[in-house]
Amino acid sequence: MKLNLIKRIALGLALLYLPAQAMAWGTNGHRICGQIADSYLTPKARKAIQAILGNESIAITSNWADFIKSDPKYGYLYNWHFINLEKEMTNSELQEHLKNDTTADAYTKINYLVAELKKKTTSKADRLLALRMVIHIVEDIHQPMHTGHFADKGGNDIKLTWFNNPTNLHSIWDSQLIDFQQLSYTEYVAWINHTTLAQRNEWQKAPLSQWILESNHLAAKIYAGVKDGDKVNVYRYNFDYIGTLNEQLVKGGVRLAGLLNQIFG
Ligand code: ADE
Ligand code: ZN
Ligand code: ZN
Numbered sequence: 001m002k003l004n005l006i007k008r009i010a011l012g013l014a015l016l017y018l019p020a021q022a023m024a025w026g027t028n029g030h031r032i033c034g035q036i037a038d039s040y041l042t043p044k045a046r047k048a049i050q051a052i053l054g055n056e057s058i059a060i061t062s063n064w065a066d067f068i069k070s071d072p073k074y075g076y077l078y079n080w081h082f083i084n085l086e087k088e089m090t091n092s093e094l095q096e097h098l099k100n101d102t103t104a105d106a107y108t109k110i111n112y113l114v115a116e117l118k119k120k121t122t123s124k125a126d127r128l129l130a131l132r133m134v135i136h137i138v139e140d141i142h143q144p145m146h147t148g149h150f151a152d153k154g155g156n157d158i159k160l161t162w163f164n165n166p167t168n169l170h171s172i173w174d175s176q177l178i179d180f181q182q183l184s185y186t187e188y189v190a191w192i193n194h195t196t197l198a199q200r201n202e203w204q205k206a207p208l209s210q211w212i213l214e215s216n217h218l219a220a221k222i223y224a225g226v227k228d229g230d231k232v233n234v235y236r237y238n239f240d241y242i243g244t245l246n247e248q249l250v251k252g253g254v255r256l257a258g259l260l261n262q263i264f265g
Contacts, residue, residue, distance in 0.1 A: 025143045026175030027063055029249065031185035033139040034062035036193050036253025040200065041260060048264035052124075052131050058256075059185060065136035080109040080133065081140050083212060084150035088220035094213050106141045110134060110208060117263050138259060141211055142252030144218035145170045155223070161231040169226060172237075177245050180238055192246045195254060203251050204258030211255060218244060 025033065038058045041049070053061055065081070068074040083105040089097065098107055113134040116122050122130065140146045148154035148170070155169030162176050183191060225240070226232065 025139055025146075026178060027066075028185045028188065029143065029174060029178050030062035030066070030136065030139050031059040032178070032188045032192075032249050033142065033252040033256065034059035034135060035185060035189045036250060037135070037256035037260065039189075039193060040254060040257035042265065045257075045261045045264040049131065049260065052128055058135060061132050062135055062139060064132045076104075077133065079104045080106060080137055082146040082148075082154055083107050083141065084154065085147050085212075085216050085219075086149055086151075089213065089216055091210075091213055094209060094216070098209055098212075106137050106146065107208065107212060110137055110141075113137070114259070114263060134259070135256060138211075138256045139252045141215055142248045142255075143173055144215045144222055144248065145173045147212055147215040148219045148223070155219075158223075158226065158228050160226060160229075163234055169222065172232070173222065173245070177238065177242060180234065181242070188249075192250055193253070195250060200254050200258070203254050206255075211251075214251075215248070218248070 035058070038046075049058065065077065069078070085094070085097070101108055113130045116126060116130040117134065145155040152158055153170070155173070156171070158169040160167055160169060160172065162172060167176060178188070181188065181191075222241075225237075
């Protein structure tokens with residue numbers, strides 16, 4: 001009985017030291033992007049979105065697409081979160097690739113979901129799913145490793161150590177770098193959400209293909225920065241990359257707002 005209690009305490013302590021399970025752009029990355037998008041909606045778009053989401057904010061609904069991954073009913077949505085590109089691409093190479101792209105990926109599915117949301121005949125249930133998914137995927141493609149290589153699953157197979165905890169390159173960009181800032185998502189947004197109208201206009205007018213191209217170019221730099229098995233110098237890594245990561249969070253939010261304003265305008 002006594003040993004049992006000691007074992008239980010030991011197990012409890014051991015669990016405390018396990019690294020937090022990674023989600024895609026982690027829970028806070030999605031909330032940060034979603035909250036930034038919310039700050040740039042037109043009144044008309046805000047009203048239309050509220051009619052679909054009810055009392056759920058864009059920040060909170062942003063995580064739905066990850067939370068349903070454990071339900072086999074939604075297994076068909078798995079490949080919608082990313083687009084695998086095998087190398088660093090020029091704009092014309094990417095245009096050619098996307099023109100012939102018939103797979104289920106972030107590019108084809110964002111286009112599909114936008115069309116679903118614009119169609120008058122889409123049912124209430126389908127409209128809710130389409131809105132939640134398009135919000136999530138626009139955010140995801142601003143995480144550079146969501147435009148990474150198929151062979152290493154966008155960096156998931158590049159194993160790294162982060163403060164003595166096993167992780168991987170994809171997860172560092174989804175979660176660990178953001179969690180390292182130790183800010184709530186609202187504190188994080190207050191920190192980074194500073195843009196000018198000229199900046200927002202420039203980001204929003206770029207087409208979806210350019211959002212993907214920018215992420216793909218960042219992914220190439222990120223791949224070059226580590227090799228499988230590395231122990232990451234966290235302070236140095238943070239110093240080198242947090243500016244890039246924060247700009248991607250802000251761009252993702254600003255572009256999501258632009259897209260939602262256009263859909264519901
Ligand atoms: N998550 C799971 N598989 C992935 C892949 N191939 N690319 C990017 N993200 C992923
Ligand atoms: Zn995702
Ligand atoms: Zn991810």
